Amino acid sequence: MPIVTVRALEGRTVEQKRKLAKDITDAVVKNFKVEPDRVTVNFFDMPKQNVARAGKLVIDQ
């Protein structure tokens, strides 16, 4: 703890996740005053057919 979970549409590169994980961890450490090795960040890559907004799947928008 803290555990940070990011759900985003699939298609992001490893490099994008690498940098975001770093930035989020820095933000948690700074604001919540915890040691970095306590912070876990995990990503769920959501297929576009598995997410809907306003009742429509992303693949239909």
Add this chain to the structure above:
Amino acid sequence: MPIVTVRALEGRTVEQKRKLAKDITDAVVKNFKVEPDRVTVNFFDMPKQNVARAGKLVIDQ
């Protein structure tokens, strides 16, 4: 928000998700009085080897 997450065993078609996402969104809009574009629905397709009921994986039932 609202964010609705559906975990179900894998094997549903895109058409099934399309219709369920629509029906769930309509239900949230009607009952919780929110604008449709505020509603996110997302699906997790669970492999049958990743779900257990009564201590047994679905693939073993």
Add this chain to the structure above:
Amino acid sequence: MPIVTVRALEGRTVEQKRKLAKDITDAVVKNFKVEPDRVTVNFFDMPKQNVARAGKLVIDQ
């Protein structure tokens, strides 16, 4: 399974949740062809100070 999780801002009444749980369950049964007693719906009431959109907490919007 299926398990449906609804995160929404706090303030909804029990009656609203009662009706939404019923409507969502009906929608899952109809579209995913499962028995009703397999469907679990659960709600998380999110405090307005615990949700942010566009970088601002809901209490600040």
Add this chain to the structure above:
Amino acid sequence: MPIVTVRALEGRTVEQKRKLAKDITDAVVKNFKVEPDRVTVNFFDMPKQNVARAGKLVIDQ
């Protein structure tokens, strides 16, 4: 309910999940006094590029 969700790095075998699902279910039944068929266990296999600790992805550690 109870619903137990296990997020772990990918690479575990079906046999490992089979045994862990059984052991967790037994532990829930014993300690929370519920019927076994009420207990759902589900696993998320996390790719090593989707998990970070201390700001670094597992693939970089």
Add this chain to the structure above:
Amino acid sequence: MPIVTVRALEGRTVEQKRKLAKDITDAVVKNFKVEPDRVTVNFFDMPKQNVARAGKLVIDQ
């Protein structure tokens, strides 16, 4: 990681959670071959008005 999340109806005592957290951690360590201090267990106590089965809230069953 592993991160184990338990959602159960509210009403369990701290002692019940204490024992279940221990048993689950032991099970994860044994089956997934990880160090104990890598294992996080967290509980969500679900109010009975926030959970529905078969379309009915637990408080109505």
Add this chain to the structure above:
Amino acid sequence: MPIVTVRALEGRTVEQKRKLAKDITDAVVKNFKVEPDRVTVNFFDMPKQNVARAGKLVIDQ
């Protein structure tokens, strides 16, 4: 989407969440190239009796 969920031990102030939500949103916008108003951040304040590490509840450590 993206949806960012932060689980942390209870006790953080609104001001800490305000700043962290802002910093996380900025990080997501920068690295994942999305519009800010697409980003939702939500916090779960975990009671110390509901989190265990290495098989021991935080209140026992």
